[in-house]
Amino acid sequence: MTRDVFQAIADPTRRAILSLIALQAMTPTALAERFDSSRQAVSKHIKILTECQLVKQEQSGREIYYYFNSKKLKEVDKWLEPFRAMWEDRFTQLDTVLKNQKNKRS
Amino acid sequence: MIANNQTKVSKDVANKKIVVVREFDAPLEQVWKAWTDKDILDQWWAPKPWKAKTKSMDFREGGTWLYSMVGPDGTESYCRADFKTIVEKVSYSGDDAFCDENGNITSDPPGMHWFCKFSSTGTGTKVEVEITFATEADMEKIIEMGFEEGFTAAHGNLDELLAK
Numbered sequence: 001m002t003r004d005v006f007q008a009i010a011d012p013t014r015r016a017i018l019s020l021i022a023l024q025a026m027t028p029t030a031l032a033e034r035f036d037s038s039r040q041a042v043s044k045h046i047k048i049l050t051e052c053q054l055v056k057q058e059q060s061g062r063e064i065y066y067y068f069n070s071k072k073l074k075e076v077d078k079w080l081e082p083f084r085a086m087w088e089d090r091f092t093q094l095d096t097v098l099k100n101q102k103n104k105r106s
Numbered sequence: 107m108i109a110n111n112q113t114k115v116s117k118d119v120a121n122k123k124i125v126v127v128r129e130f131d132a133p134l135e136q137v138w139k140a141w142t143d144k145d146i147l148d149q150w151w152a153p154k155p156w157k158a159k160t161k162s163m164d165f166r167e168g169g170t171w172l173y174s175m176v177g178p179d180g181t182e183s184y185c186r187a188d189f190k191t192i193v194e195k196v197s198y199s200g201d202d203a204f205c206d207e208n209g210n211i212t213s214d215p216p217g218m219h220w221f222c223k224f225s226s227t228g229t230g231t232k233v234e235v236e237i238t239f240a241t242e243a244d245m246e247k248i249i250e251m252g253f254e255e256g257f258t259a260a261h262g263n264l265d266e267l268l269a270k
Contacts, residue, residue: 086153088113091128093150098132
C-alpha cells in the first residue's frame with residue numbers, strides 16, 4: 001500500500017512528531033524520550049512519515065537524525081486548504097444560525 | 107494543539123474517502139435539526155456568496171432533497187441528495203448529484219456518497235462527514251483537478267469564493 005501524506009498527518013502522534021522535528025533535527029532516542037509510547041511505537045510512526053517523505057533522515061557520525069521535509073507538507077496545504085476553507089465558511093454560518101436560535105429561546 | 111471548533115479535513119485514499127470533522131456549541135438535537143430541516147439548511151448550507159434554496163425536501167429513507175445554489179448573479183445550480191439511511195439524531199447517509207431544476211441528474215463531476223454522523227461531546231455536538239467516491243479514479247480525478255476546481259464544477263462556480 002502506498003503511504004500517503006494525508007493519512008500520515010491524520011494521526012495526532014505523528015503530527016506531534018512533525019512539530020518537534022520541525023524545530024530541530026532529532027535522533028531516534030531523543031525523539032522517543034519525548035513520548036509516553038514505546039520506542040517501537042514511535043519508530044513505527046517515523047517509518048510511516050519517512051515513507052511518505054514528510055521525514056528525511058541523515059547519518060551524522062554514529063547517529064541518525066530525522067529532519068522535517070516541509071516541502072512535502074506544503075503540497076498537503078495546497079490541496080486541502082480550499083476544501084477546508086469552503087467547509088469552514090459553511091460551518092461558521094451554521095454557528096451563527098445555532099447561536100441565534102439559542103438567543104431566541106433564552 | 108488543535109483549537110476547538112476547527113474544521114478538520116483528512117483523506118483516506120484506501121477507502122476513497124474524505125472526512126470532515128467539526129464541533130458545534132449546541133446540543134445534539136439542535137444540530138441534527140440544522141442539518142435536516144430545509145428552512146435551517148437554506149440559511150447555511152451554501153458557502154458564501156451562494157445561497158441555498160430548497161425546492162423540495164422529503165427527509166426520510168428513499169426521500170430526496172432538491173435544492174439549488176443561487177449565485178450572486180442569480181444563476182441557480184441544482185443539486186439533489188437522495189437519502190438512503192436515517193437513524194434519528196445519530197446519522198444519515200445519501201447520494202449527492204448535480205441535476206436540473208426537475209431533479210434529472212446531470213452529474214458530470216463524479217457523484218459522491220455522504221455519511222453524516224452526530225454525537226454529543228458533553229459541551230456540544232460533533233459532526234463527522236464522510237464523503238466517499240465511487241472509484242479511486244473518481245477521487246483521484248478530483249484531486250488532480252485540484253479540489254478547488256472540483257468543487258467549482260460541483261457546486262457551481264465556487265472559484266470566486268475560493269480565490270479570496
